[in-house]
Amino acid sequence: MNAITMTVTVNGEPRELTVPTHETLIECLRERLGLLGAKKSCDVQVCGACTVLLDDRPVSACTVLAFEARGKTVRTIEGLACGDELHPIQAAFVEHGALQCGFCTPGMIMATVALLGENPSPSVDEVKHYMRGNVCRCTGYKRILDAILDASRRMAAAPAPA
Amino acid sequence: MIIGTAAERLDAREKVTGAARYVSDLVVPEMLHAKVWRAPVPHARLLGVDGSRAARSPGVVAVCTATDLPVKRLHYGPAFKDQPILAHEIIRYAGEPVVAVVADTERHAAAALALIDVSYRELPAVTSAAEALAQGAPVLHPALDRSGHFRDLSGLRPVAGTNVCQHYHYDRGDVARAFAEADLTVEDVYHYPALSHHALEAHCAVARVDGDGLTVWTGTQHPFPVRKELAEVFDLPLAAVQVIVPLIGGAFGGKCYTKIEPLAAALAARVRRSALTITRHAVTVRLRTAVRSDGTLLARECDVVLDTGAYADIGPRVATKAGYRAPGPYRIPCLSIDARCVYTNNVPAGAYRGYGVPQVTWASESQMDQIAERLGLDPLAFREKNLLKRGEEYVAGDTPMDGDMADALAQTGAAIDWGRARERGRGVGLACAMKDGGGTHTVSTAAVRVNADGSVTLLTGSVEMGQGSRTALAQIAAETLGVPLSAIVVESPDTSITPYDHGTSASRSTTVMGLAVEAAARDARGQLLELAAKFFGTEPEKLAIHDGVVACGERTMTVGDVVSGHFGLVGGEVTGLGTFVPGTWSGSLGGATLFWEVGMGAAEVQVDADTGEISVEKYVSVADVGQAINARECAAQDEGAAMQAIGPALFESRVSEAGHLVNPGLIDYRVPTFADLPRELETVLIENRDGPGPFGSKGVGEGGTFCPAPAIANAVARATGVRIKDLPMTPERVWRALRDARGTRRG
Numbered sequence: 001m002n003a004i005t006m007t008v009t010v011n012g013e014p015r016e017l018t019v020p021t022h023e024t025l026i027e028c029l030r031e032r033l034g035l036l037g038a039k040k041s042c043d044v045q046v047c048g049a050c051t052v053l054l055d056d057r058p059v060s061a062c063t064v065l066a067f068e069a070r071g072k073t074v075r076t077i078e079g080l081a082c083g084d085e086l087h088p089i090q091a092a093f094v095e096h097g098a099l100q101c102g103f104c105t106p107g108m109i110m111a112t113v114a115l116l117g118e119n120p121s122p123s124v125d126e127v128k129h130y131m132r133g134n135v136c137r138c139t140g141y142k143r144i145l146d147a148i149l150d151a152s153r154r155m156a157a158a159p160a161p162a
Numbered sequence: 163m164i165i166g167t168a169a170e171r172l173d174a175r176e177k178v179t180g181a182a183r184y185v186s187d188l189v190v191p192e193m194l195h196a197k198v199w200r201a202p203v204p205h206a207r208l209l210g211v212d213g214s215r216a217a218r219s220p221g222v223v224a225v226c227t228a229t230d231l232p233v234k235r236l237h238y239g240p241a242f243k244d245q246p247i248l249a250h251e252i253i254r255y256a257g258e259p260v261v262a263v264v265a266d267t268e269r270h271a272a273a274a275l276a277l278i279d280v281s282y283r284e285l286p287a288v289t290s291a292a293e294a295l296a297q298g299a300p301v302l303h304p305a306l307d308r309s310g311h312f313r314d315l316s317g318l319r320p321v322a323g324t325n326v327c328q329h330y331h332y333d334r335g336d337v338a339r340a341f342a343e344a345d346l347t348v349e350d351v352y353h354y355p356a357l358s359h360h361a362l363e364a365h366c367a368v369a370r371v372d373g374d375g376l377t378v379w380t381g382t383q384h385p386f387p388v389r390k391e392l393a394e395v396f397d398l399p400l401a402a403v404q405v406i407v408p409l410i411g412g413a414f415g416g417k418c419y420t421k422i423e424p425l426a427a428a429l430a431a432r433v434r435r436s437a438l439t440i441t442r443h444a445v446t447v448r449l450r451t452a453v454r455s456d457g458t459l460l461a462r463e464c465d466v467v468l469d470t471g472a473y474a475d476i477g478p479r480v481a482t483k484a485g486y487r488a489p490g491p492y493r494i495p496c497l498s499i500d501a502r503c504v505y506t507n508n509v510p511a512g513a514y515r516g517y518g519v520p521q522v523t524w525a526s527e528s529q530m531d532q533i534a535e536r537l538g539l540d541p542l543a544f545r546e547k548n549l550l551k552r553g554e555e556y557v558a559g560d561t562p563m564d565g566d567m568a569d570a571l572a573q574t575g576a577a578i579d580w581g582r583a584r585e586r587g588r589g590v591g592l593a594c595a596m597k598d599g600g601g602t603h604t605v606s607t608a609a610v611r612v613n614a615d616g617s618v619t620l621l622t623g624s625v626e627m628g629q630g631s632r633t634a635l636a637q638i639a640a641e642t643l644g645v646p647l648s649a650i651v652v653e654s655p656d657t658s659i660t661p662y663d664h665g666t667s668a669s670r671s672t673t674v675m676g677l678a679v680e681a682a683a684r685d686a687r688g689q690l691l692e693l694a695a696k697f698f699g700t701e702p703e704k705l706a707i708h709d710g711v712v713a714c715g716e717r718t719m720t721v722g723d724v725v726s727g728h729f730g731l732v733g734g735e736v737t738g739l740g741t742f743v744p745g746t747w748s749g750s751l752g753g754a755t756l757f758w759e760v761g762m763g764a765a766e767v768q769v770d771a772d773t774g775e776i777s778v779e780k781y782v783s784v785a786d787v788g789q790a791i792n793a794r795e796c797a798a799q800d801e802g803a804a805m806q807a808i809g810p811a812l813f814e815s816r817v818s819e820a821g822h823l824v825n826p827g828l829i830d831y832r833v834p835t836f837a838d839l840p841r842e843l844e845t846v847l848i849e850n851r852d853g854p855g856p857f858g859s860k861g862v863g864e865g866g867t868f869c870p871a872p873a874i875a876n877a878v879a880r881a882t883g884v885r886i887k888d889l890p891m892t893p894e895r896v897w898r899a900l901r902d903a904r905g906t907r908r909g
Binding site: 035036037038039040041042044046047049076077078080081086090093094095097099100101102103104105106109127128129131132133134135136137138139140141142143144145 | 168170171173174175176177178179180181182183184186187359360361362363364409410411412413414627628629630794795798799801802803804805806827828829833834835836837839843
């Protein structure tokens, strides 16, 4: 079995890992590192439940190989809150009731981090377009839309540390 | 006041931080993984399985066929025991589990599947309900064994020698005479497609067998019925089977009753990422309505046929309920209803949010607008004239209408600005529906444990699948006990610890479990007041509990001090118990309806005449919730339900060709995304405090799925003059209908 040894920064912490070449990033995060926040759902890069940030860009961890993260930074839902203090996006999701079963929520929030990183004050149509790769079966999206727009306003008022 | 507020969900923080744990996050020591080899054809006789190469594959522990499973009964099912844990002798649908591979890792199990060699001889497949009903069709289940698990299913009427596993019939009045004397008769056939639930968390179960019996962790909506089924499969006492349900990543009916638990238990290993095994029933409804020229409904004939696939699952009950609800929420003197649940070689269909109502409402509410148009009546006024009034009976012997539907309809019309004229290509449409809510004759039990520090443990069998039941039940307990919401911790269902509950379905938890929780909290409160009265030297009636503090005039004690003071130590607890058992056993369904779940909706659409594309500019969903326990979560439930039902209205459906499912996964099966969110999505909650649940509440959660399809179709008809009777209303279908209509006009 071919394996690769690499350095990757996960949620701010440098890690040295040896991973089989066929291991996916979602397997690496969930089974190797115990980071269970990102969810495996469709497993074919359609639903967005496994969305994490690779060098600040959103990727579906189910269809990215773990070794593709070598030398890069990976950010997951576990790396977002600062202790007990929620990230403004997380706080907006809670306040707007933008979650129900919660299975899409980690991916949805990480996609929002990427969206607001690229475009700090998106329009309604821009949010709808950017987020169309993250499926939610429970909420009907409206409250997620409201939460994202609200988070954008909050972050503009008080920029959070990146 | 804790009731009626938009209290923060108890599970919100864990869900936004990634700390929430589901079955698929669970790791049990020495856990193995299983994968199933699925049938490649819809109907075949199994000749043999060669698993020897797979058994030698790396990491493989076992390769099992039906005859290898250590079970007392191979077949299970909530209505009939017709479904084998693994296919035995006959394959009845393409995708049916035939062989299971158990290995040390998921990868090893999956790799071994390719090495399994199965020989079979194909049989003629029955690929639609029409084929299944035809003369000479192969009979897929010649003998049926009733499960006997549910009281309302004791009266099932399968038709011997056919593929009909349930035929529900109801009639009243002189239907023939009503049609003969009617000013107008309208008859049409409507079709609603099969759907997939596609909850984001796939079916997943983990099982462990040890000296004490069997433990299964599973994302089921019915922990206690699953326990009963497993006890029968393994011939174990109920107490030796423990079913534990953590948070569920969405369900929508797809995780009702027993699914993959017997296989997981039989393999005593982990089964994960099993492909979807059930669907919403494809339904064809023939509907004929007799009406007077003034708009008075006289009679309706409904013929409902459901394709339940290879195994009945809960299809017979869906058929009964679809039939019962098919006439719509109106005063109709004469009725004749037939609903048949039919076996085919398609993927089994089961419960899906709304339980037959979205399908029959598609037919009945489309036809209501067609009748209004023929009579030159306003669709809203026509409905208003015929809607059941508060206190009127829908069916003799069942609970009379418990809400004000005329008011709900008026609010629906107001929210969509019904009377305003729209420009060309735009139209508004509405629909209204109801279902008997809460389930037929169901029981719930709850326990409230008040700890010595004033914190409270709430034990219920209600499953948190996203609907917010933990929060609503905690609010009911907190309000009733007189403690802050933050004092309550709600435990996950565990059949060995939490008291009995029928299941989490039929919009029943807030009402039925809510009443049990309220009773348990009252019981605990009564005990606390008795104990406190001794400390204050007074009568319990003179005391009040508020915000965790017992007050006797100016003197106060915390709830925790009452408990620990009574026991004379820092421990001890007061335990309250509550049970809800429905009182009346009347009604044609085998039990009285607990409450009527009323759902209405209105849509404003823009139709592109060149492409046939429908754009939903605004959708309004109206829910009669009696009293919202949590206002935000009630509205959120209704919005989510409406958005889910906009899928099959516009683009969503399962497509099968010759018994093969063409679009099993999310790549081909289109569900609503952010891009499909209407420009405006609004929810109106009706709160008249007239429900039977705690504080006047009624169940919510399914009602939003009833009306989107007919409301949108009615809006399209008013915008374009074209009537669509088959779902989904894809651009192609609308464009063809527009083209045909132009051709007719020219011709």
